[in-house]
Amino acid sequence: MKLPPLKALPVFEAVARLNSFSLAAEELAITQSAVSHQIKQLETYLGEQLFWRSGRAVTLTDDGRQYFDAIGSALLQIERASEQLLGHEESRLRLSVFSSFAVRWLVPRLPELQRLHPQIDLALEMSTENPALSDRVADCFIAIHQSSRAYSYELLYEERLFPVCSQDYWQRIRRELGRDDRPEAVDEAPLSPEEVARFPLLSTYSIYDKAAGDWEAWYRDVNRALPASTRIQHFSHMLLALEAARYHQGVALTNDYMLSTRKDSEEFVRLPCHALVTGDKFYFAWKTSRRRERGIQTLRRWLVDEAIRGGLRGE
Structure with a gap:
């Protein structure tokens, strides 16, 4: 099995998510020069530039964005699998959701989610009508369109x-x-x-x-x-x-x-x-490659049950 420098992958994920070498260094408790060294080592191994650097601003290149979508998901799966074996049941999930759906339907129901599934730590991210389906944005989405073949969709409401x-x-x-x-x-x-x-x-x-x-x-x-x-x-x-x-x-x-x-x-x-x-049809969307993650599937089942119980969708 030929793998890239494994120490560089969490560093790359942090820089890509935070768009900053200094913030990534602070989060990982290493020096900024160590961050730069790991990114350089990874770019040399891949033979591709992963970031555009302009002063202190850092943005992903097209190759970097594609690599992050895959690496970020893989690292999350490794983290989730390790937590399960260690007996750590807590699932930290970011859900991207429209403001009206969040304010009027979802937020009033969150106490019931917390009561039934206290292991789920849910963070809500406000989205536009057509959010970019990517791990960089959130772990799962409330979306109107089935816009990505890499995602699975569960109908909540027509x-x-x-x-x-x-x-x-x-x-x-x-x-x-x-x-x-x-x-x-x-x-x-x-x-x-x-x-x-x-x-x-x-x-x-x-x-x-x-x-x-x-x-x-x-x-x-x-x-x-x-x-x-x-x-x-x-x-x-x-x-x-x-x-x-x-x-x-x-x-x-x-x-x-x-x-x-x-x-x-x-x-x-x-x-x-x-x-x-x-x-318009409202779907719960999650990355198909993450379909085995317990937290995502628990949240999916709860949302569907609530949509049925509240009359948004049939049985």
């Missing part, structure tokens, strides 16, 4: 958007539409798209990356056009639009995981209207 407003605003809608003289128990007749358009619509730009794109898609789903006279208030993120709805400012489009707690269900009313299936 998104649908539906209109909601506050309890107080719903009473206003009922009054203005002449429904307030009917008992609420029988007040489930669907609202027409034209009736909804009589009230301010709270729009989230980021869903379709265009102004009022979410409401245009909602109307288009039932072969209608968004009325030109509709008053629309714009927000960059669904979290903001939902807060505006909470404070009686109009009707917002939201999804199931945004209204996933008992408090939410008490404060908001889901209007009797159709739901728009957006086509």
Whole structure:
């Protein structure tokens, strides 16, 4: 078996992860010159430059990034296997997750994860809609797209958007539409798209990356056009639009995981209207080469169980 200088590999991993020779030296409790020597030894063995150096700034080359993806995963597997044999059950995992999914669905459920699986030390990393699937970013991800063949995916949720407003605003809608003289128990007749358009619509730009794109898609789903006279208030993120709805400012489009707690269900009313299936699917993603890691599989099973129990996905 022909292996590279093994002492250099943890040094390379630390420099690549921290983008700094000095920070890597501090973490590893060695001198910066020792770090430089180990990296030079590894580059000489491989015959490739692994880092671009510009003053104090250090970035991976393309070859370095490819090597880090493989080496970082291998070192993690060695660490996990050793911890299991030593009887150290704690699993340290970084989960990259969208802000809205984290704030509205995941974080309220973390105490239950800690109660059931105290050995999992979970760190949350905020991500964009299309995070780069890499060990450099996180150990596992909540992702919308199956963008890498090197990863495995478990479906958690297929998104649908539906209109909601506050309890107080719903009473206003009922009054203005002449429904307030009917008992609420029988007040489930669907609202027409034209009736909804009589009230301010709270729009989230980021869903379709265009102004009022979410409401245009909602109307288009039932072969209608968004009325030109509709008053629309714009927000960059669904979290903001939902807060505006909470404070009686109009009707917002939201999804199931945004209204996933008992408090939410008490404060908001889901209007009797159709739901728009957006086509976005939320997956738990992990590197296939790390499929045997106990911590990742424990977290996967817990997320799936919670998604089923909370109604995000079927059995």
